[in-house]
Amino acid sequence: MIKFTIRRLLITFPQLILLSVLVFILASLMPGDALSGLIDPDIPREQVELMRERLGLNNPWYIQYRDWVWAMVSEGDFGRSIFHQRPVMDLIGDRIWNTVWLSLMTVFFIYAIGLPLGLISGRYNDTITDSIITGYTYLGFATPTFVFALVLLYLFGFVWPVFPTSGSVRAGIPPGSLDYVLSKINHLVLPSLSVALIGLVGTVQYLRSGVIETKQKDYVILARSKGVKEGKIYSRHIFRNSIIPIAAFFGYEITGLLGGSVIIEQIFGYPGMGRLFLESISTRDYSVANVLILFYGFLAIVGALLSDIILSIIDPRIRIK
Amino acid sequence: MAENLLEVNNLTTSFKIGGTYFAAVDDVSLTIKPNEVLALVGESGSGKSATAFSIMGLHTKARIEGEVNFLGKDLTKFGPNQFNKIRGGEIAMIFQDPMTALNPLMRIKAQIVETLTIHGKKSKNENEKYAVELLERVGIARAEQVAEAYPHELSGGMRQRVVIAIAIANRPKLLIADEPTTALDVTIQAQILDLIRELQEDLGSGVLLITHDLGVVAEMADRVAVMYAGEIVELAPVREIFKNPKHPYTRSLLTSIPSEEQMGGKLHVIQGVVPALHKLDRTICRFSPRIPWIDASEHEENPELREVEEGHWVRCTCYKNFYLKETNAEDLAELENQELERDAVGGNEDEQ
Amino acid sequence: MSNNILEIKDLKVHYPVRGGFFNTIKDYVKAVDGVSINVPVGTTYGLVGESGSGKTTTGKAVMGLNHVTEGTIMFNGHELTGKGKKVDNHKDIQMIFQDPYSSLNVRKRVFDIITEPLNNYESLTKAERVNRVLELLKIVGLPPSAIYKYPHEFSGGQRQRIGVARAIALRPKLIIADEPVSALDVSVQAQVLNFMQEIQKEMDLTMLFIAHDLGVVRHMCSYLGIMYRGRLVEEGTVDDIFNNPQHLYTKRLVAAIPDIDVDHVEKNLVLRNQLKEEYEQNFADYLDEEGRAFPLQQISDTHRVALPVRS
Numbered sequence: 012m013i014k015f016t017i018r019r020l021l022i023t024f025p026q027l028i029l030l031s032v033l034v035f036i037l038a039s040l041m042p043g044d045a046l047s048g049l050i051d052p053d054i055p056r057e058q059v060e061l062m063r064e065r066l067g068l069n070n071p072w073y074i075q076y077r078d079w080v081w082a083m084v085s086e087g088d089f090g091r092s093i094f095h096q097r098p099v100m101d102l103i104g105d106r107i108w109n110t111v112w113l114s115l116m117t118v119f120f121i122y123a124i125g126l127p128l129g130l131i132s133g134r135y136n137d138t139i140t141d142s143i144i145t146g147y148t149y150l151g152f153a154t155p156t157f158v159f160a161l162v163l164l165y166l167f168g169f170v171w172p173v174f175p176t177s178g179s180v181r182a183g184i185p186p187g188s189l190d191y192v193l194s195k196i197n198h199l200v201l202p203s204l205s206v207a208l209i210g211l212v213g214t215v216q217y218l219r220s221g222v223i224e225t226k227q228k229d230y231v232i233l234a235r236s237k238g239v240k241e242g243k244i245y246s247r248h249i250f251r252n253s254i255i256p257i258a259a260f261f262g263y264e265i266t267g268l269l270g271g272s273v274i275i276e277q278i279f280g281y282p283g284m285g286r287l288f289l290e291s292i293s294t295r296d297y298s299v300a301n302v303l304i305l306f307y308g309f310l311a312i313v314g315a316l317l318s319d320i321i322l323s324i325i326d327p328r329i330r331i332k
Numbered sequence: 333m334a335e336n337l338l339e340v341n342n343l344t345t346s347f348k349i350g351g352t353y354f355a356a357v358d359d360v361s362l363t364i365k366p367n368e369v370l371a372l373v374g375e376s377g378s379g380k381s382a383t384a385f386s387i388m389g390l391h392t393k394a395r396i397e398g399e400v401n402f403l404g405k406d407l408t409k410f411g412p413n414q415f416n417k418i419r420g421g422e423i424a425m426i427f428q429d430p431m432t433a434l435n436p437l438m439r440i441k442a443q444i445v446e447t448l449t450i451h452g453k454k455s456k457n458e459n460e461k462y463a464v465e466l467l468e469r470v471g472i473a474r475a476e477q478v479a480e481a482y483p484h485e486l487s488g489g490m491r492q493r494v495v496i497a498i499a500i501a502n503r504p505k506l507l508i509a510d511e512p513t514t515a516l517d518v519t520i521q522a523q524i525l526d527l528i529r530e531l532q533e534d535l536g537s538g539v540l541l542i543t544h545d546l547g548v549v550a551e552m553a554d555r556v557a558v559m560y561a562g563e564i565v566e567l568a569p570v571r572e573i574f575k576n577p578k579h580p581y582t583r584s585l586l587t588s589i590p591s592e593e594q595m596g597g598k599l600h601v602i603q604g605v606v607p608a609l610h611k612l613d614r615t616i617c618r619f620s621p622r623i624p625w626i627d628a629s630e631h632e633e634n635p636e637l638r639e640v641e642e643g644h645w646v647r648c649t650c651y652k653n654f655y656l657k658e659t660n661a662e663d664l665a666e667l668e669n670q671e672l673e674r675d676a677v678g679g680n681e682d683e684q
Numbered sequence: 685m686s687n688n689i690l691e692i693k694d695l696k697v698h699y700p701v702r703g704g705f706f707n708t709i710k711d712y713v714k715a716v717d718g719v720s721i722n723v724p725v726g727t728t729y730g731l732v733g734e735s736g737s738g739k740t741t742t743g744k745a746v747m748g749l750n751h752v753t754e755g756t757i758m759f760n761g762h763e764l765t766g767k768g769k770k771v772d773n774h775k776d777i778q779m780i781f782q783d784p785y786s787s788l789n790v791r792k793r794v795f796d797i798i799t800e801p802l803n804n805y806e807s808l809t810k811a812e813r814v815n816r817v818l819e820l821l822k823i824v825g826l827p828p829s830a831i832y833k834y835p836h837e838f839s840g841g842q843r844q845r846i847g848v849a850r851a852i853a854l855r856p857k858l859i860i861a862d863e864p865v866s867a868l869d870v871s872v873q874a875q876v877l878n879f880m881q882e883i884q885k886e887m888d889l890t891m892l893f894i895a896h897d898l899g900v901v902r903h904m905c906s907y908l909g910i911m912y913r914g915r916l917v918e919e920g921t922v923d924d925i926f927n928n929p930q931h932l933y934t935k936r937l938v939a940a941i942p943d944i945d946v947d948h949v950e951k952n953l954v955l956r957n958q959l960k961e962e963y964e965q966n967f968a969d970y971l972d973e974e975g976r977a978f979p980l981q982q983i984s985d986t987h988r989v990a991l992p993v994r995s
Contacts, residue, residue, distance in 0.1 A: 230435040233434070247446075248438075251437050
């Protein structure tokens with residue numbers, strides 16, 4: 012298991028390097044740089060050139076790339092945002108926790124609501140309850156997240172203002188107090204629910220068909236012939252076996268959410284990674300954008316690894332030697 | 333004479349096809365005594381497995397009529413909780429395909445302990461020890477290690493031994509074995525059959541052996557019930573079935589098996605196919621369409637199972653003047669043509 | 685020239701087993717490990733063994749469906765393996781599969797299923813093709829009305845006969861039948877076996893019949909090869925194998941067949957237990973240090989056995 016993880020991470024390495032080169036080249040091919048939008052037109056051209064020279068923006072891309080990587084590896088320096096005039100890591104550090112909380116909340120809702128729904132609709136398939144649940148999943152597939160988010164926002168933010176409509180915490184509470192935590196959670200509910208309620212339809216459908224398939228398996232009949240009670244049949248034999256396809260996506264799901272959602276963050280004015288990415292691109296702040304893309308690539312690879320590990324814990328048949 | 337362990341009376345199990353119930357098991361009655369092996373023989377679709385599942389109460393969507401008396405209690409009247417007490421305890425079952433009969437995500441030990449926990453009140457430790465003993469009992473070497481293994485780490489023969497270990501865990505009085513060796517290689521099959529017989533003699537259990545393999549029947553059974561299209565057509569001691577078969581179906585079946593005597597020669601072919609449940613004419617001798625050279629007057633209407641010699645029961649009167657006849661290939665093709673046409677017409681009716 | 689249509693010499697099919705940190709080849713699974721078989725024209729050769737013995741792998745190697753590690757396969761005097769591959773073996777060698785349900789494409793009609801191999805090798809007009817299919821259906825005993833039906837409209841035995849019709853459409857010289865009746869009921873099995881014998885006679889076919897059911901093999905074959913872990917342990921006529929088995933494995937295999945004669949039950953049980961004991965005590969003597977069966981030795985004109993080499 013450890014061997015497998017190490018090997019996978021080693022394979023990851025060249026993938027990351029390739030990704031970083033690609034990202035870097037693409038960024039340098041883009042017209043303009045961080046200075047082109049920022050600088051007052053009154054400043055003489057020579058001075059701008061001087062600044063470019065000093066920032067190393069005139070070097071060939073491979074020199075710039077080497078400097079960039081070298082700074083990351085040797086000093087842990089991921090560069091400075093030219094737009095914000097702050098280290099990139101500080102910028103990400105501000106946002107990443109917001110995104111982590113939002114993702115965890117979303118994952119919690121997806122599985123806390125999706126798993127029971129899938130189980131019920133699979134166990135009592137072709138009943139009215141099942142039809143209602145599957146009807147909902149079809150609706151969920153057809154509804155774009157942003158439309159649904161706007162509806163939630165309108166209903167629970169304006170018509171019945173139960174939840175705040177923007178931000179990640181109420182201003183003016185000292186961090187660390189109970190009030191602060193509660194306010195954070197309060198701000199998370201709407202955005203995470205609007206992602207989860209749409210995002211869970213896949214989980215429900217996978218689980219439903221998994222349960223329907225598993226309950227006809229020979230080992231389930233054998234369990235019945237042993238005298239196992241119906242509830243136990245589901246909890247012990249059917250559930251674990253039918254959750255395998257969902258487990259295969261669990262890692263991707265988590266890391267996918269960690270990337271942040273541009274649309275949801277925009278709608279709820281939530282300061283997360285998605286918005287940071289959007290901003291860095293629109294301001295041509297490539298030092299930020301590059302690190303973020305690299306980070307997303309890393310997440311995708313970790314997600315795959317995480318999925319494999321989770322799967323191997325659930326299913327002994329693919330247990331890794 | 334010992335008391336009957338199991339008495340099935342007029343068991344009828346029906347499944348819904350297009351809104352109507354059709355009987356897959358039709359008025360079946362049979363008995364099993366302690367220490368007796370009754371073989372239920374038939375081809376696919378004959379209703380033999382459906383009979384076993386009805387006795388075990390494993391059908392979820394079937395209508396079951398008649399009585400299944402086990403030690404004086406009618407199982408068809410049992411609710412789920414009562415059934416769970418008896419299933420895996422006094423009645424246990426061995427399944428056909430060992431590759432799919434074990435939960436792939438549970439250790440062997442856990443799957444045996446599960447049945448011990450339900451039917452006994454011993455501690456977890458004792459149950460685990462007993463699980464290993466059971467594995468040794470069914471002839472598994474290195475039982476300690478096997479107990480910790482997952483099903484996919486074992487061969488088919490080993491898995492079937494595990495399934496048997498689960499079945500005998502609570503010393504059942506009745507063992508239902510549904511095609512226990514069909515999926516196994518021939519040398520493994522012999523070992524498993526020998527094991528089942530040994531355990532059965534050891535426990536003094538009655539066994540309901542369901543199989544389509546007449547060789548297995550000859551080696552294992554004390555009495556044999558032959559099923560065709562949901563009905564028992566012949567019921568007799570094993571010797572009688574093989575040495576003195578009476579019903580046309582039994583006789584046809586016996587001559588269609590490749591044997592030493594007719595090596596390389598032509599095998600007997602039974603004309604036509606087993607009719608589908610919903611196309612079955614239930615008022616006539618159900619085998620009559622497949623022996624058209626026998627005159628209609630030889631059959632009776634609504635044929636009954638009668639004791640024609642002591643302990644030898646036969647359905648319908650057509651056995652009296654029955655003779656085997658080979659059908660030539662062209663006639664067979666013509667018959668199949670008629671069937672295909674009829675199915676096509678039937679198909680249209682279904683759609684309407 | 686011999687009259688063997690198929691000559692397999694020292695066939696080996698090995699699959700690499702990968703493992704370790706760098707996923708390197710650690711070992712080989714020797715699915716087939718040095719098998720030599722000669723099949724005379726017009727005969728049926730039965731390849732018998734338990735699952736994992738390599739019988740199906742051997743058949744697939746002849747079909748060209750898996751790669752051959754070592755050894756040669758000569759068909760009709762042409763080599764099928766290696767660089768000298770000249771003949772297109774797919775036309776002259778056809779296969780019948782075990783499962784009639786999954787080996788036919790459910791979305792195609794019988795006409796399309798049977799003409800598929802024809803289209804690959806012969807250019808025929810539509811009318812010619814229809815005639816050919818009708819002819820083939822007649823050979824396998826199916827009515828002309830079957831031509832435009834789909835596989836699900838047929839019973840298991842009928843489907844298996846459609847599979848046979850497809851296999852003989854190109855008038856092959858060799859048919860590899862991989863467990864052709866093991867998924868069928870006894871009465872249907874009889875029909876398929878009968879008619880396979882008939883077409884064999886009519887078309888002068890040679891058959892490699894792969895099966896685990898010794899009763900069926902005895903009925904169909906003239907020569908038998910018994911396989912154990914990728915190697916032949918005994919080869920001979922049906923009479924040699926059934927009435928005079930020499931290898932302990934063969935003896936045990938033959939004794940394991942359930943006999944429908946109730947008078948033999950006791951005797952069989954005694955024999956089986958006796959062989960079981962012998963097997964547990966002495967079977968190691970029948971294998972070399974690596975657990976492989978010994979090379980075959982000729983003990984009569986037709987009978988070869990992998991008896992222990994006394995050194």
